[in-house]
Amino acid sequence: MPQTTITLDHPVDFARWRNATRALVGQHVSPEAIAWHVAPSGQPDTPAPDARPFRIPRETMQLAADVLQSMLPDRFTLAYRLIYTHVTGTDIPPPDLTRMEDAAAAVRAETVHLRHDLFTLMQHTDGDDGWHATLQATTYAPECNARFMTFQLSLAPWRLVLPGRRMEWTGKELLYGQDGAAPSPIAFNSLPPPAMPLVNGLDIPRITALPAVALAARTCRICPMARHATQTVFGEGRSDARMMFVGEQPGDKEDLAGRPFVGPAGQLFDRALMEAGIDRDDAYVTNTVKHFKFRPRGTRRIHEKAGPEEIANCAPWLAAERRVIRPHVLVMLGATAASALLGRHVTIGRERSRAIKLDDGTTGVVTVHPSFLLRVPDEAARVREYDHFVADLKLAASLRTPAAP
The missing domain is CATH 3.40.470.10 (Uracil-DNA glycosylase-like domain)
Known part of the structure; x- marks a missing residue:
């Protein structure tokens, strides 16, 4: 039964997930003892000071980041389990590993599609509105490629309408929100690193x-x-x-x-x-x-x-x-x-x-x-x-x- 609840600010809040994971894995808190919840908190995340430090291979952390870009309902738990089993030397259940690898493959495929077809997807509007598009995304890859889109579009304003949510770069800040709610600013570095290095595919x-x-x-x-x-x-x-x-x-x-x-x-x-x-x-x-x-x-x-x-x-x-x-x-x-x-x-x-x-x-x-x-x-x-x-x-x-x- 979960005893610890971690609140994340948005559905792809990698920064808070990572900070909580560092603290909880360092204390050997099992995946089953954590409940992950998405709701804007407005409070800074402060990991427990007695967490034991550990190192994770770059490839393992990237797989976790890719899983967090999927839409699996238990993606935060799966990604946490990946880190937890690595640190504790235990085995991850094969079905969980298969689900993570399949989810990561879907994220990579959508990332490639987005980057390859960016200028086909995005239409330019004269004036201050910049670029805009509606995208039927099946993962959170568009969010995690927001910085890529911003660079590729030369820092010009853009907006992207996605299923159930929307994202906008005003030229000064990144705004993000669910349908029916006013978008609010989020930090680029709160998002998971994209499945491809940022410069790959950049024109x-x-x-x-x-x-x-x-x-x-x-x-x-x-x-x-x-x-x-x-x-x-x-x-x-x-x-x-x-x-x-x-x-x-x-x-x-x-x-x-x-x-x-x-x-x-x-x-x-x-x-x-x-x-x-x-x-x-x-x-x-x-x-x-x-x-x-x-x-x-x-x-x-x-x-x-x-x-x-x-x-x-x-x-x-x-x-x-x-x-x-x-x-x-x-x-x-x-x-x-x-x-x-x-x-x-x-x-x-x-x-x-x-x-x-x-x-x-x-x-x-x-x-x-x-x-x-x-x-x-x-x-x-x-x-x-x-x-x-x-x-x-x-x-x-x-x-x-x-x-x-």
């Missing part, structure tokens, strides 16, 4: 808002670098910048700060920009690769050069930045950036310090990466190379078209 070339591209890129887990780095380091600067600077990849300091060019090379870069008469606040600064690639050496993380696979995986993000910003001048800092953007092997000595007309009409300039200047051992040579770098930046600045009045 990046259709995203027209730079903030949407940046937010989507921060979810990217395509290459192994993303699993080791602290975070995605996306570009920053004006979306209408006339100058765009592209380096290789974030370093240790950038990985920790979440911003490009803030470490020693970034400080040298800022100084050179100032001497060249370029205001960094008027430019856009980014990297070819958005995660820090390194090898551990004791407590230090040693930079490793980005390879062709990492460059290819990050290419859609860089292309989106370039497409949205449409800079007049594109400055390639180092051979990695230049090779990626020119589509061929680049030797800095042969390509630098001249204007290069690019396919989209942008003017490109190749120069060294500022980190190169930090590695020049001889003081006189370092001064000479720095002056050459500043001269390249001045050349790039001279190629800008005049700002509109």
